[in-house]
Amino acid sequence: MKGLLEGLAVRTFGLGSAFGSMLFFFSAGASAFFVMTLLNPLRSMVNGEMSELLPPEGTVERWAWDFVSTTVLESKLAPPFPPSKWAAPAGRWLLTQPGRPVELVQRTERKKAAKPGALKDTAKRAEVLHTFLHHELQAAELMAWAILAFPETPEPFRRGLLGILRDELRHMGLYRAHLETLGHPFGSMPIKDWFWERVPGASVTPLQFVARLGVGFEGGNLDHGARFTGFFAAAGDARAAEIQGQITEEEVAHAAFALHWFRNFAGEIEFEKWRVMLPEPISPSMTRGKPINLEARRRAGFPEAFLAALAAWGTQDE
Ligand SMILES: [Fe+2]
Numbered sequence: 244m245k246g247l248l249e250g251l252a253v254r255t256f257g258l259g260s261a262f263g264s265m266l267f268f269f270s271a272g273a274s275a276f277f278v279m280t281l282l283n284p285l286r287s288m289v290n291g292e293m294s295e296l297l298p299p300e301g302t303v304e305r306w307a308w309d310f311v312s313t314t315v316l317e318s319k320l321a322p323p324f325p326p327s328k329w330a331a332p333a334g335r336w337l338l339t340q341p342g343r344p345v346e347l348v349q350r351t352e353r354k355k356a357a358k359p360g361a362l363k364d365t366a367k368r369a370e371v372l373h374t375f376l377h378h379e380l381q382a383a384e385l386m387a388w389a390i391l392a393f394p395e396t397p398e399p400f401r402r403g404l405l406g407i408l409r410d411e412l413r414h415m416g417l418y419r420a421h422l423e424t425l426g427h428p429f430g431s432m433p434i435k436d437w438f439w440e441r442v443p444g445a446s447v448t449p450l451q452f453v454a455r456l457g458v459g460f461e462g463g464n465l466d467h468g469a470r471f472t473g474f475f476a477a478a479g480d481a482r483a484a485e486i487q488g489q490i491t492e493e494e495v496a497h498a499a500f501a502l503h504w505f506r507n508f509a510g511e512i513e514f515e516k517w518r519v520m521l522p523e524p525i526s527p528s529m530t531r532g533k534p535i536n537l538e539a540r541r542r543a544g545f546p547e548a549f550l551a552a553l554a555a556w557g558t559q560d561e
């Protein structure tokens with residue numbers, strides 16, 4: 244854990260070794276921030292006083308921290324039930340990277356997209372399912388990240404994030420069980436922390452978070468999920484198709500949640516307002532599939548003008 248924390252601090256803030264390992268802690272609702280010197284993984288210095296660095300034991304925030312930070316595969320895939328108590332007062336605990344068990348090896352080379360016809364091959368199908376499970380894992384971790392990063396947001400927002408996090412854990416479990424029946428358990432193939440590289444950040448706002456992850460990538464998942472449900476069925480894997488169909492259906496509520504809070508934070512949902520929230524070099528075309536799942540997106544609450552602009556994006560600009 245200490246190594247992880249040191250890595251986080253140095254990677255995010257570029258602090259030199261003269262400071263030892265350091266983390267920033269932002270007090271909720273206060274503009275001042277405190278620099279905390281990490282003496283050991285569990286204790287820290289705040290303005291000269293010994294203080295707990297981590298969220299208090301027994302709180303949702305500590306559970307979220309532990310889930311993101313753990314380097315134990317089983318704790319990552321099937322964490323314990325979250326507690327009902329929230330930290331009071333809520334603090335800002337900023338995580339910059341997830342803990343990765345040794346079983347999860349980062350992929351360095353680019354991966355070619357699987358052709359639908361190739362999915363009859365069990366290993367190829369498992370590769371796609373393995374990637375999808377890792378998407379779910381990153382989504383779950385990023386919900387936990389947001390719970391810890393945005394203590395100033397309304398409580399229903401953070402409770403909603405926790406609810407979605409638990410959905411994502413369930414989705415992971417569905418893929419995980421099927422991957423095992425295919426003989427390719429999670430961890431048997433390399434991973435890429437693509438969403439971690441694009442969604443969070445010390446200066447990311449709650450609006451940017453929902454715009455990127457919920458409206459952008461979870462919205463896109465409605466398109467991709469429907470397409471792959473068909474691909475898995477065509478490949479003769481009825482169980483994979485059933486899982487994919489169920490998950491895609493459940494993602495409608497996740498996109499709806501993001502749209503609701505986008506509206507709450509920034510008013511009407513407009514394509515241009517959303518587009519400028521995407522991190523470079525992500526363009527709207529990277530948040531849609533072919534075809535766009537208009538039926539599911541409409542149910543999630545995407546405005547018609549938004550969907551038209553999303554469909555048109557790149558037909559002239561790219
Ligand atoms: Fe999911």
Ligand SMILES: [Fe+2]
Pocket residue numbers: 382407411461494497
């Ligand atoms: Fe989701």
